[in-house]
């Protein structure tokens with residue numbers, strides 16, 4: 001069998017209707033050969049954990065524009081870890097510079113802001129996944 | 134934990150206790166194909182056969198996932214523990230895929246097990262992966278198992294048509310009835326749904342389907358028991374039609390049992406899978422034979438007009454189909 005594609009779950013958690021970025025990232029990753037399990041808006045951390053288990057995903061990608069990242073992104077990491085899932089959490093969207101260090105500290109693998117190029121999206125996600133396996 | 138080293142046996146032991154990630158891992162092994170998929174099949178084959186398998190197919194965007202989401206509510210309310218296999222196409226260029234069926238499914242329903250499967254391009258892959266995945270979900274206790282596929286492409290149609298009950302979804306105003314007829318969906322449908330019945334033209338769509346069914350009645354193409362597939366009108370944004378659909382699925386299941394067709398259908402499904410399995414193995418053996426020194430020699434002999442095309446193919450066939458002890462897949466260069 002040839003290489004199995006990387007499977008990533010893409011979601012927005014909480015009340016945040018900005019899905020343009022996430023849709024764009026879904027297409028970028030598909031075009032780079034990823035299998036994207038797209039969940040879209042209004043997901044919960046609990047639901048994302050269930051999806052990662054069912055889909056046997058390699059990574060979780062969150063997109064956040066509602067200033068809830070300091071609570072929700074670490075909560076996502078914690079929920080995954082307590083379910084025994086060592087998959088990286090990649091965060092994109094609007095994250096002020098001063099929040100980056102605490103988020104990395106909390107276990108978020110990479111943080112990508114507005115204007116990130118397609119190549120950088122692909123490279124960051126791939127690195128986040130391969131550095132763990 | 135992701136690339137964990139658990140064996141199929143360990144995963145299966147955890148899976149039957151309801152461990153979601155273990156089930157997910159088993160499904161990945163099935164999707165990968167090869168020896169690990171075989172190991173999973175060996176574990177699950179004997180323990181499967183209890184679940185009803187329901188296929189939902191129809192054109193892209195016809196509302197299959199939305200309908201499925203409404204149907205799941207009925208299934209769960211009736212006390213069942215369903216699982217879903219949602220198949221979406223991989224891009225033939227990049228091999229990537231956007232698996233978006235879950236968007237339509239209520240995020241709070243984490244009890245229903247849903248797995249998205251990309252077609253992954255390789256011929257016959259889906260024809261083995263889906264039955265293998267059904268077997269895993271069945272063996273660990275889910276029932277019914279619902280498969281969603283896009284109703285284009287022979288493999289996709291075949292996979293859905295091999296379900297116990299096949300639901301074909303059409304929309305108003307799109308000439309879907311005619312398209313369904315062309316795609317061979319008419320013959321495989323046990324139940325029709327005109328989804329998006331809130332849109333104009335839904336009565337016409339229903340009439341078109343009735344007409345097609347009248348025609349197949351006249352040409353004797355219908356079910357040997359004379360059962361005519363019901364046509365259900367649904368609006369999957371609101372959920373209307375879902376209760377009737379579930380009732381029709383139950384009714385069809387009872388009909389299969391009462392008319393002794395269930396085992397015949399399942400035998401057909403086993404046959405289809407066996408056929409894909411054997412043809413995959415033969416194709417692999419053929420490819421390695423052609424890539425071997427012996428294969429190359431035959432091609433040269435053929436090009437030099439020293440042997441005829443018929444002689445060339447029988448020489449290849451005699452080496453691909455072995456009657457001796459050698460393994461079907463040659464281990465290295467031969468001759």
Ligand code: B12
Nearest residue numbers: 016017018019020021061063065067092093113114115116
């Ligand atoms: C377009 C837009 C909207 C659109 C959204 C349309 C849609 N469906 O997405 C509309 C008009 C609906 C909207 C509404 C609102 N918006 Co607005 N919106 C924007 C705007 C101008 C652009 C966002 C965008 O689409 N960018 C384009 C995409 C491609 O970029 P991106 O999302 O950043 O994604 C890139 C990267 O971040 C990264 N990425 C993103 N996610 C992910 C995920 C992964 C896994 C990876 C690898 C990478 C990645 O890759 C992408 C490509 O480079 C931003 C301003 C800004 N500069 O960001 C404000 C902004 C996000 N909005 C804002 C606000 C406040 C609102 C409203 C609350 C306004 C209001 N008072 O009504 C509402 C809330 C709506 C809601 N329900 O949530 C604020 C948020 C402030 C904050 N977080 O602190 C911003 C930052 C504007 C501002 N400067 O104040 N908005």
Ligand SMILES: Nc1nc2c(ncn2[C@@H]2O[C@H](COP(=O)(O)OP(=O)(O)O)[C@@H](O)[C@H]2O)c(=O)[nH]1
Nearest residue numbers: 193194195196197198199237328329368369370
């Ligand atoms: N008007 C209307 N739209 C619907 C209905 N069912 C689904 N849709 C919409 O049709 C689109 C495709 O639905 P989806 O379930 O993803 O279709 P699938 O590709 O067949 O799985 C979505 O925008 C749905 O909201 C319906 O009954 N009525």
Ligand SMILES: [Mg+2]
Nearest residue numbers: 197198233234
């Ligand atoms: Mg769908």
